[in-house]
Amino acid sequence: MATIELEALGKIYPGGVRAVQGASLRIEHGEFVVLVGPSGCGKSTLLRMIAGLETISEGTLTIDGACVNDLPPQDRDIAMVFQNYALYPHMDVRTNMAFGLLRRRRFPSAVRALLSPDYAANRIKERQEIDTRVLSAARTLGIEHLLARKPAALSGGQRQRVAVGRAMVREPKVFLFDEPLSNLDAKLRVEMRAELRMLHRRLGATMVYVTHDQEEAMSLGDRVVVLKDGLVQQVAAPRQVYEQPSNRFVAEFVGTPTMNMILGDMEARATGMRFRGQGIMIEGVLDAWKPFIRPQPRPVVLGVRPEHVRIAGGTGLPATVEAVEHYGDRMDVVLHCGDRTLTARCAPQPLQEGAQVAVTIDLAQTHLFDPDAAGARLRA
Amino acid sequence: MTQAPMRSGAVGGGVARAVAFATLALGTVVMVFPLLWMLGVSMMTADRAQAATVGGNLGELVRWPWEWEWSNYPAALTQIGSVPWWGFADALANSIVVTTLVVIATVLSSSLVGFAIARMRFPGRGGLFVLMLATMMLPGQVTMIPLFLLFRNLGWVDTILPLVVPAFFGNAFFIFMYRQFIAQVPEALVEAAKVDGWSWLGIWWHVMLPLCRPVTAICAVFTFIYVWNDFMGPLIYLHSDEQATLAVALNSFRNQYGGVNKVNLLMAASLVTMLPCILLFLAAQKQFIEGLGKGAVKG
Incomplete structure (x- = not known):
């Protein structure tokens, strides 16, 4: 276990492309942190910088208080699981898992080993230790029966387990995962997700995990780091990221279907406050909005998650059902409301495309953002 | 009983295969011939080898009866150096x-x-x-x-x-x-x-x-x-x-x-x-x- 501290970490590639800018973050002992963001946001680069596979252009990276900026990967005591597993195709599973330990033998140099008086005894002891650790990791992951096989003879899920096992036997300070589940089918991905979670609980190790799948990030991480264009957008627990996104990007990136965003003006009214924009008008009283209310209309972006858009039987905003997606336990309804499209998530009900319905928006669950490019959150 | 119509493509394919096979066979003969020639000459008596090589009489290579001069090999190897x-x-x-x-x-x-x-x-x-x-x-x-x-x-x-x-x-x-x-x-x-x-x-x-x-x-x-x-x-x-x-x-x-x-x-x-x-x-x-x-x- 270890703490990892990133201080204003940056990566500039030759040609001036900034992949990561000013990333600051402290990862505690035994924490599971997930870096998430769209393609090209710099999450893998950040992970590779922690691994030592990319040089650090700016800032400081410390592991357990020691600056590791210039340390090669082999001296950082980390283990990494790669997206395509990176199993050595010419070695069987046992050797693949033991490969890292073979390097860390007491006598990595054959000459020094041969000169040692206890060479044979030490060699046997080391080999036994390695075998014990490989077997123990294999048992934990349920791949004991695969130890003699070559990677080509394994399924995707089995390869994934071997890759995790290879990291486990090393007993490193830090585990790094670079989109390890992205090559698996949806069902297996969900299974492996649960296994990784249990593994983290059992090992109690510090883990940093990269994914572009926000669902994976939310389900796995103790904390989630959302990145965009090389900049950290928010670092928080999954629930907080979902319920209190720091800006429009985070609000739209996290959650499926994506949050509905309505551009309009907010103004104070005698009865409370009023939001009006894109053909939609909402009036009500909400204490949390008060700090942002002015007598003059103020441009804002109102965000509301699909589960907080309700299809009501009686009064509400008039809307037309454009499309319905059934998921068995729930349904997503695409509605035309005012001048724009809203998505609502609700319990299954008999709704036909083209039907006229009334929509209500739960004001207490709405979010306000600046309408500028940064789109910062206005409510605490 | 129905008869399947013969496709011109199949005929064309067959001819192409035959031509390819013939070309490859010819190539193989051309490549292997020097080796067989060497092998043949190495098994001949001195006179016959002389006729087949210096004399240019390639017929010697296939003339029967053949005398297998295995002794050529030890004779040659003992004379090296x-x-x-x-x-x-x-x-x-x-x-x-x-x-x-x-x-x-x-x-x-x-x-x-x-x-x-x-x-x-x-x-x-x-x-x-x-x-x-x-x-x-x-x-x-x-x-x-x-x-x-x-x-x-x-x-x-x-x-x-x-x-x-x-x-x-x-x-x-x-x-x-x-x-x-x-x-x-x-x-x-x-x-x-x-x-x-x-x-x-x-x-x-x-x-x-x-x-x-x-x-x-x-x-x-x-x-x-x-x-x-x-x-x-x-x-x-x-x-x-x-x-x-x-x-x-x-x-x-x-x-x-x-x-x-x-x-x-x-x-x-x-x-x-x-x-x-x-x-x-x-x-x-x-x-x-x-x-x-x-x-x-x-x-």
Whole structure:
């Protein structure tokens, strides 16, 4: 276990492309942190910088208080699981898992080993230790029966387990995962997700995990780091990221279907406050909005998650059902409301495309953002 | 009963196959004929071999009855060098030593350099690679005299060092082949090995070299055939009979017997000299063809 501290970490590639800018973050002992963001946001680069596979252009990276900026990967005591597993195709599973330990033998140099008086005894002891650790990791992951096989003879899920096992036997300070589940089918991905979670609980190790799948990030991480264009957008627990996104990007990136965003003006009214924009008008009283209310209309972006858009039987905003997606336990309804499209998530009900319905928006669950490019959150 | 209509495409395909088969068969005959001719002549009596070769009477090759002159082989081998059998044994041992060392050195050095060019980032990498490729354009004759002078100044003449040591510095063609092959190996394998704690040398030895088996097979076979048959190098650098390789010894044998008087013995000795190459090719044929294919596709 270890703490990892990133201080204003940056990566500039030759040609001036900034992949990561000013990333600051402290990862505690035994924490599971997930870096998430769209393609090209710099999450893998950040992970590779922690691994030592990319040089650090700016800032400081410390592991357990020691600056590791210039340390090669082999001296950082980390283990990494790669997206395509990176199993050595010419070695069987046992050797693949033991490969890292073979390097860390007491006598990595054959000459020094041969000169040692206890060479044979030490060699046997080391080999036994390695075998014990490989077997123990294999048992934990349920791949004991695969130890003699070559990677080509394994399924995707089995390869994934071997890759995790290879990291486990090393007993490193830090585990790094670079989109390890992205090559698996949806069902297996969900299974492996649960296994990784249990593994983290059992090992109690510090883990940093990269994914572009926000669902994976939310389900796995103790904390989630959302990145965009090389900049950290928010670092928080999954629930907080979902319920209190720091800006429009985070609000739209996290959650499926994506949050509905309505551009309009907010103004104070005698009865409370009023939001009006894109053909939609909402009036009500909400204490949390008060700090942002002015007598003059103020441009804002109102965000509301699909589960907080309700299809009501009686009064509400008039809307037309454009499309319905059934998921068995729930349904997503695409509605035309005012001048724009809203998505609502609700319990299954008999709704036909083209039907006229009334929509209500739960004001207490709405979010306000600046309408500028940064789109910062206005409510605490 | 219905009859399937005959498709013109099928007929065309059949003709094309027949033409291809005939062409390949003809090619095979053309390629194999010299070998069969050698084999035939090596089994003939001296008079008959004379008629078949110097006399130009190719009919002798198929004239029946055939006398199998197996004694040509021991007769030829005992006449190589000054001491019966030992001359041949010496030359054989020298050829084996030189060839083995050169094959090992070429495989190790070429794969190491190819790996470095393909995977390591260092200033001037591209330029060095181009420079190395440019050496392939340089005819061997151009460097012959400077190299001889260099090795003579080092006192290496009449030792196998001038033949073996340069091989430890890589071969441009094989470096190119290794580089192309290694460039196709996923980068993640190298990174995984780095994270596992291995140095560049360790990654090359434990990960890359085993993965490069097809290229190594082709490199080893090509180098073996080239060095085993090499005449010019040993002729320039190895002056004494004790140091001569088989190719040089065979040439001495030809000079000794005027070439045509004992052509049957010359062919027998040549065939014995060729035998390791033929056996190696037959043994490594699968890997060899596979390696050529991989080189072509991945290169």
